[in-house]
Amino acid sequence: MQRQPDRRARRSSRGTAGRQGLDASGTGPIIDRVTATLPTPASTDAEPWPAAAAMPAAAVPARGVDGVDVLEEERDRAERLLNAIRGAVLLLLAAAAVAYAPTLTLELNRANVLVLAPALAWTIGQYFLFYRRPRLPRWLATANPVVDVLAITVILGAYALARSAKLGLDTPIFLAYFVVLASRPITSSTRRAGLVAVVTFAAYAMLVVVLVAGGRLALVLSPVLASGTAAISPLDEGARLLLLAVAGIVATYATHWQERLLRSYMRAARERQELEGRLAQAQLQTLKLQLQPHFLFNTLNTITALIHTDRFAAERMVSGLSELLRLTLHNAGEHEVPLERELEVLEHYIGILRVRFQDRLTVSFHIDEETRCALVPNLILQPLVENAIRHGVAPSARPARIDVRAWRVGDGLELRVEDDGVGARAPTGPRSGVGLDNTRSRLETLYGARHRFAAGGGAEGGFTVAIRVPFRQDDTDAEEGV
Secondary structure: OOHHHHHHHHHHHHHHHHHHHHOOOOOOOOEEEEOOOOOOOHHHOOOOOOOOOOOOOOOOOOOOOOOHHHHHHHHHHHHHHHHHHHHHHHHHHHHHHHHHHHHOOHHHHHHHHHHHHHHHHHHHHHHHHOOOOOOOOOOHHHHHHHHHHHHHHHHHHHHHHHOOHHHHHHOHHHHHHHHHHHOHHHHOOHHHHHHHHHHHHHHHHHHHHHHHHOOOOOEOOOHHHHHOOOOEOHHHHHHHHHHHHHHHHHHHHHHHHHHHHHHHHHHHHHHHHHHHHHHHHHHHHHHHHHHHHHHHHHHHHHHHHHHOOOHHHHHHHHHHHHHHHHHHHHOOOOOEEEHHHHHHHHHHHHHHHHHHHHHHEEEEEEEOHHHOOEEEEOOOOHHHHHHHHHHHHOOOOOOEEEEEEEEEEOOEEEEEEEEOOOOOEEOOEEOOOHHHHHHHHHHHHHHOOOOEEEEEEEOOEEEEEEEEEEOOEOHHHHHHHO
16 A cells, blocks of 8 residues: 555645646646536437456456367257257157057057157256256266167167067167267267267177077077078177277267367467457557657657747746656556546646647646546547647637546546637648547557547537547555545
8 A cells, every 4th residue: 555645645746746836937827627527418328338348468268268168068059959859859759659559569569658758758857957057967968878878778678578689689779879979079078978988888788698698689600690580690799889889989089089179279269369469568559659759759849949939938848848757657567547647647748838838728627536546548638638739729829728528427438628729620730640540549459349439620610539438447546535
C-alpha cells in the first residue's frame, strides 16, 4: 500500500502544480474543472458491454490442457448420438423379432426377449437418468460398449443353445462386434478403447471354449469337412479371433492417434495465439512510440516560436514539458492506466498550451466520479485534445472551448472530447492524421469489436470524438477511493 500517499499527494497538488504553476500571466485560470454525474444521452444507449476486455497477451486455449476438455465434449456428443442409434437398431430388431415370432421356436423367442428387452430398457433409461446433465458420466463410455458386447455374446450363445452351436456362431450378429469396435475412436479414450477390445476378444473366445467344453461343438481340423457338418474348424474360429484382435488393435491405435493429433493441433494453436499476442504487444508499443514524439515535437515547435518573442513564456513551457514527460515516462510501460492518471497528464499538457493561447482557450472537465478508477488506454485523451486545438482552436482568432467528458453507460465507459471550433473542415485540412488514426488503431488492437470510435463535426462548426470501451476498474485505485 505504499502507492497511496504518493497518489493522494499528486491529487492534492494537482490544482497548483498542474494549473497554477504555468499561470503566471495573470489572466486567470483556463481549466474549468467540473465533477458531475452526467445523464446518459439517448444516443449512447446501447447493448450491454462485456464485463471485461482481454489485453493482447500471450494467449492460451480457452479450455483444458492440450484440448482435453474439447475432446471430452466431442466424445460426450458422440456418445449421445450413438445411444440414439443403438436405440433405433434395437427397436428395429425388436420389430423383426415380433414379425418372425410365429415362425421361430419357443426357445428362440425366449432368447430374443431375454436379450432385447434389457438392452432396450437400458438404452431408453439413459435418457431419463443422465441426458439432462451437461455431461454424461464418464463410465458410460465404457459401460455401453461392454453391455453391447455382452448382449451380442449372449444372443450368440442363446441361439447356440436353442438350436445348434454352429448356427449360433455363424449368425450375422457376429459382425456387430466390429461395429462396436469401430465406434471406439469417436467416443472413448485410448485406455477405454483398449479395454473394450480386450473384452470383445475375451467374450467371443470364452463363448467358443464353453461350447466346445460342453460338448455342443465338435472340432474338425479341415475347414472343408467342417463346412458340411455341425462341427467347426479351429482354423476358422482362430481366424475369427485373429480378426477381432486386429480390429481391437486398430480401434485402440486409431483412438490414440486421434488424441495425439488433437493435442498437436492444440499446442500449435496455443503457440500461434502466443505469437499473435506478442505481435499485438509489439504493435501497441510501436503505436505508442509513434504518438509520444508527435506531441513532443509539436510542443517543441511552439517553444521554439516563443523563444524570440516571449522568453519567460518559453521557459514556463519548458518547465511544464519536463513535468509532462516525467508523467508520460512513468506510464510508458503500461497499455492501460486509470482515468485519474490520464487526466493528470492531460492537465499538464493543457497547462503548457495555456502559455500559448492565453484567454482564447477554456477547457472543462465533466468526469463522473465512479469512472476515475476505470482503466483507459494510456495517452488516449491527449491526442484528441491536441487534434481539437490544432484543427478547431488554432485556425480561429476567437475564444474556443473544449469539453472533456467521461461517464459510465451500463458495462461501458464513454469518453468524449468536444470543441466549438471551426468544425470538421478546418483551414489546416481535414481533421485526421497521426492523432485520430493512432487512437483508432490502438483501440482496435486493445479491444477489437468491444469498442466504439466515432468522430465528426456539426453543421455550424464544432467537432466531437466519442469513444466507448468496456468498463474495468483498477483495483488498487478503487481501494484508495473507499
